[in-house]
Amino acid sequence: MNNNIAGRLMVALDYPSAEEARLLIDRLQGIPCYMKVGMQLFYTAGPDFVRELKHKGYSVFLDLKMHDIPNTVKGGANSITRLGVDMFNVHAAGGVQMMKAAREGVREALAQDASLTSPLIIAVTQLTSTDKQTLNEEIGIPGTVEEAVVHYARRTFEAGLDGVVASPLEVQAIKDACGTSFKTVTPGIRPQGSAQGDQSRTLTPGEAIRRGTDFIVVGRPITANADPRRAAEQIIEEMTL
């Protein structure tokens, strides 16, 4: 297995309990992927589960998408940094001051405890479930989804964060606007033949990697597969080609 490529796969542990998440982790043992903990699992299994993943040697993306007043986000970022995660996120729609506050919360935690390492902070531009109609008519932002994504990516860059969450369709436009070292983390990954579900802006794993994304996020195409290990291995194989 190509470990460098496998490290760019983030598996979304969207489960209602730590026990169910552990069953998947056991089946994926030896695959050096990132583990993504989102709201569903964190709100039930909490910080202890994140520490357990770190203890097992995984890189962890804590996907809680903070969106609040700057002072609250700063406090949240401080607490998250203390958990030792490798990446966490906020919503870019919270604004530049809010994103800077997240950076400040990390800085504060690192100053308080020198044994901590600095996590990557990224911001959600537009959810990959959002299509143009939803963007224009419900969210109230005119123009194309790509324009909105690039607008939020620029604000994220301005705030000094490390990258954004977007769909793989927008990777090139983000890199053009913010530079190649600005990270893109892309959900909305659907291997050929897998169910679209609630995702609107999707690409296959191979196409996402060819477009230059740094990380792909995959949930149901692995977790809902009867053989999740084989599904993950096939995705990694496709990423390598």
Ligand SMILES: O=c1ccn([C@@H]2O[C@H](COP(=O)(O)O)[C@@H](O)[C@H]2O)c(=O)[nH]1
């Ligand atoms: O814009 C976004 C931001 C986050 N996500 C998260 O990624 C996974 C995708 O899961 P699938 O089952 O592969 O659809 C999930 O945890 C989302 O919360 C996203 O999809 N889009």
